[in-house]
Amino acid sequence: MLLGAIADDFTGASDLANMLARNGMATTLYVGVPEGDVAPAEAGVVALKTRSIAPGDAVRQSLDGLAWLQRQGAGQILFKYCSTFDSTPEGNIGPVAEALSAALDAGVAVVCPVFPATGRTLYQGHLFVGDRLLNESGMEKHPLTPMTDPDIRRWLRRQTRGEVGLVPYAVVRQGAEAIRAALAEIGKTAKLAVVDAVTDDDLKAIGAAIADARLITGGSGIAIGLPDNFRKAGKLGAGGTAYSGLSGPGVALSGSCSRASLAQLARHLEGHPGFALRPDAVMAGDVTVAAARDFVLSHADEAPIVHSSADPDAVKAAQERFGREAVAGAIERFFGTLAQELVAAGVTCIAVGGGETSGAVVAALGVRQLAIGPEIDPGVPALAGEAGARSIRLALKSGNFGASDFYAKALDVMGTSR
Numbered sequence: 001m002l003l004g005a006i007a008d009d010f011t012g013a014s015d016l017a018n019m020l021a022r023n024g025m026a027t028t029l030y031v032g033v034p035e036g037d038v039a040p041a042e043a044g045v046v047a048l049k050t051r052s053i054a055p056g057d058a059v060r061q062s063l064d065g066l067a068w069l070q071r072q073g074a075g076q077i078l079f080k081y082c083s084t085f086d087s088t089p090e091g092n093i094g095p096v097a098e099a100l101s102a103a104l105d106a107g108v109a110v111v112c113p114v115f116p117a118t119g120r121t122l123y124q125g126h127l128f129v130g131d132r133l134l135n136e137s138g139m140e141k142h143p144l145t146p147m148t149d150p151d152i153r154r155w156l157r158r159q160t161r162g163e164v165g166l167v168p169y170a171v172v173r174q175g176a177e178a179i180r181a182a183l184a185e186i187g188k189t190a191k192l193a194v195v196d197a198v199t200d201d202d203l204k205a206i207g208a209a210i211a212d213a214r215l216i217t218g219g220s221g222i223a224i225g226l227p228d229n230f231r232k233a234g235k236l237g238a239g240g241t242a243y244s245g246l247s248g249p250g251v252a253l254s255g256s257c258s259r260a261s262l263a264q265l266a267r268h269l270e271g272h273p274g275f276a277l278r279p280d281a282v283m284a285g286d287v288t289v290a291a292a293r294d295f296v297l298s299h300a301d302e303a304p305i306v307h308s309s310a311d312p313d314a315v316k317a318a319q320e321r322f323g324r325e326a327v328a329g330a331i332e333r334f335f336g337t338l339a340q341e342l343v344a345a346g347v348t349c350i351a352v353g354g355g356e357t358s359g360a361v362v363a364a365l366g367v368r369q370l371a372i373g374p375e376i377d378p379g380v381p382a383l384a385g386e387a388g389a390r391s392i393r394l395a396l397k398s399g400n401f402g403a404s405d406f407y408a409k410a411l412d413v414m415g416t417s418r
């Protein structure tokens, strides 16, 4: 293994694995930290579910991931977090980045959530989503990690012990040499440096500048230039993937409450059957997994969708009534158990909306590792894996990723017959 990555959620892991695979690295996604060693991959991405847990637990799990990746031979480590920098003032990006940096004795590590294909750009340390600052993009109303400050350096500084530097766009535009020099200068006083970027070319220049870095942190965009470093060093094979499509019944599960997910849900419901999960019904046990399962199975050839997604006011009301973690956990458990029962009943393709929701589904299915298939929309590949004795295909969609027809397209790409 050349590059080892630790991702703080499952959709993020699949986004990163997609980026690495598309740029020519033989890549495998591991669900959690594997026990023992695995068949070699040039890039290994360990998917954790550490974005919204207590910082101490996130650090512990990430260090476990690091130890395992190092045992597989990875000489460069990438900590993948969200392109919208999803975190709270307490963590978890800062604590995990600092812990990895200390364990690796890493020198200065870049902090770059930029992903131009999905509109995430960074200028003077301020994160944009399309033409909006992060805190006006809808992310300020995220159910678990409301992002109320677009100044990534200031937000990260609240999470870290040490200083945070900035490599501004004027330097990035000068190319790899200038970026390398700026990082070296920042490295005299800080271990983390936010780096501006607007285009894929900027990310490639940053990638070239950090070819020798032990630790890199960012969104999937920061990985654009990394395979080239290994290619130039003559270390890459032919790439390739173990993925193939699989026909059979499919379902979409939407637990994300992001703007894009709400639009995708509305679009899917125009032509496909839907089963709504209301938080109060889930909390009271008035809606059962068996009812949702039977609904899906009775519409198995119509690409049905089961959804809890709701607008920010409804989410807020549910959180105030039941508590944020309690309602999120109950809905996630519902989706996880539902996925288990559906796969046991013969469903082969599942498209999931939302990182936490994806984590719950994949964990419940007991999938250990996933091969990377074709890209459905930017940042979302089709994935192939085994749930116990059954082969399944998955698409794990980050809340804000994907075109409005994502769910139908995802089920088509994965091979659902209908």
Ligand SMILES: Nc1ncnc2c1ncn2[C@@H]1O[C@H](COP(=O)(O)OP(=O)(O)OP(=O)(O)O)[C@@H](O)[C@H]1O
Pocket: 009, 011, 142, 143, 144, 255, 256, 257, 258, 261, 279, 308, 309, 310, 314, 315, 318, 319, 327, 328, 329, 331, 332, 353, 354, 355, 356, 357, 358, 397, 398, 399, 400
């Ligand atoms: N109606 C609802 N009311 C309150 N919470 C909800 C509701 N529906 C879903 N949730 C919870 O909100 C959270 C949504 O997070 P999730 O990570 O799945 O989506 P996302 O944040 O939009 O996606 P990503 O992390 O990929 O950007 C989950 O924990 C989910 O259980």
Ligand SMILES: O=C(O)[C@@H](O)C(=O)CO
Pocket: 009, 011, 012, 013, 015, 016, 081, 082, 083, 084, 115, 219, 220, 355, 379, 398, 399
């Ligand atoms: O970077 C992103 O936006 C996604 O890969 C993600 O992390 C989704 O939760």
